[in-house]
Amino acid sequence: xxxxxxxxxxxxxxxxxxxxxxxxxxxxxxxxxxxxxxxxxxxxxxxxxxxxxxxxxxxxxxxxxxxxxxxxxxxxxxxxxxxxxxxxxxxxxxxxxxxxxxxxxxxxxxxxxxxxxxxxxxxxxxxxxxxxxxxxxxxxxxxxxxxxxxxxxxxxxxxxxxxxxxxxxxxxxxxxxxxxxxxxxxxxxxxxxxxxxxxxxxxxxxxxxxxxxxxxxxxxxxxxxxxxxxxxxxxxxxxxxxxxxxxxxxxxxxxxxx
Ligand code: 9WO
Numbered sequence: 001x002x003x004x005x006x007x008x009x010x011x012x013x014x015x016x017x018x019x020x021x022x023x024x025x026x027x028x029x030x031x032x033x034x035x036x037x038x039x040x041x042x043x044x045x046x047x048x049x050x051x052x053x054x055x056x057x058x059x060x061x062x063x064x065x066x067x068x069x070x071x072x073x074x075x076x077x078x079x080x081x082x083x084x085x086x087x088x089x090x091x092x093x094x095x096x097x098x099x100x101x102x103x104x105x106x107x108x109x110x111x112x113x114x115x116x117x118x119x120x121x122x123x124x125x126x127x128x129x130x131x132x133x134x135x136x137x138x139x140x141x142x143x144x145x146x147x148x149x150x151x152x153x154x155x156x157x158x159x160x161x162x163x164x165x166x167x168x169x170x171x172x173x174x175x176x177x178x179x180x181x182x183x184x185x186x187x188x189x190x191x192x193x194x195x196x197x198x199x200x201x202x203x204x205x206x207x208x209x210x211x212x213x214x215x216x217x218x219x220x221x222x223x224x225x226x227x228x229x230x231x232x233x234x235x236x237x238x239x240x241x242x243x244x245x246x247x248x249x250x251x252x253x254x255x256x257x258x
Pocket of ligand 1: 085086087088110111112113114115116129130131132133134135136137138139142
């Protein structure tokens with residue numbers, strides 16, 4: 001069971017994503033509780049202002065610290081893990097999502113405007129997470145990405161089905177092999193013959209090999225951390241694809257091109 005509180009100026013933003021698919025089922029099934037709170041409820045004064053001018057000058061408004069501190073004081077439990085979504089945070093990956101799922105309670109802080117008063121990151125948040133090296137208009141979309149990726153690691157959320165097995169390929173540190181469905185032939189584009197063979201040993205081998213080739217071609221740095229068998233390494237060494245790739249030199253299992 002995972003409890004998630006989200007602090008935002010745009011609570012309606014979360015309605016769609018929470019009403020669909022895996023997240024919706026997890027909430028319905030009692031495996032996940034998500035409460036979305038309007039930060040303005042913790043702002044003071046007649047106008048409940050949440051932003052102010054930036055000290056030191058410059059354009060744009062900055063989110064005031066007090067509403068965040070007051071809201072977290074009201075919402076936190078002993079096990080709460082407070083996360084600020086920020087492009088300056090550590091990069092989210094599958095391992096991080098798994099770790100976050102082991103906390104019983106997450107509080108996600110979403111900023112808007114040009115930024116959030118630094119004291120929120122320094123003294124309130126336990127963690128600062130980025131979903132990638134780009135800026136978006138607020139912390140809401142990143143919070144949803146963190147929530148979705150994390151909820152998938154809560155026991156029971158994926159069931160025992162295909163999705164759970166699917167995810168294990170990322171756990172091996174390789175990219176996914178290609179998937180096909182019917183028709184076997186479409187406008188001259190054919191499904192690889194081996195997948196129609198019914199030979200499951202050969203299919204497993206082919207998929208593993210596709211994952212290995214694909215990873216070397218697209219994300220060679222991932223091979224350095226991947227769990228490779230002697231057979232995997234033998235296969236990669238035997239494959240000539242190396243010579244045509246310009247990205248191979250990052251991999252320990254790949255000769256650098258000339
Ligand atoms: C913006 C920014 C730009 C350059 C360097 C650091 C920065 N931090 C922020 C920031 O925290 N901005 C707040 C949240 C307010 C403006 C909109 N916000 C935001 C969060 N934009 N983009 C993100 C984000 C969060 C997580 N992963 C990727 C982007």
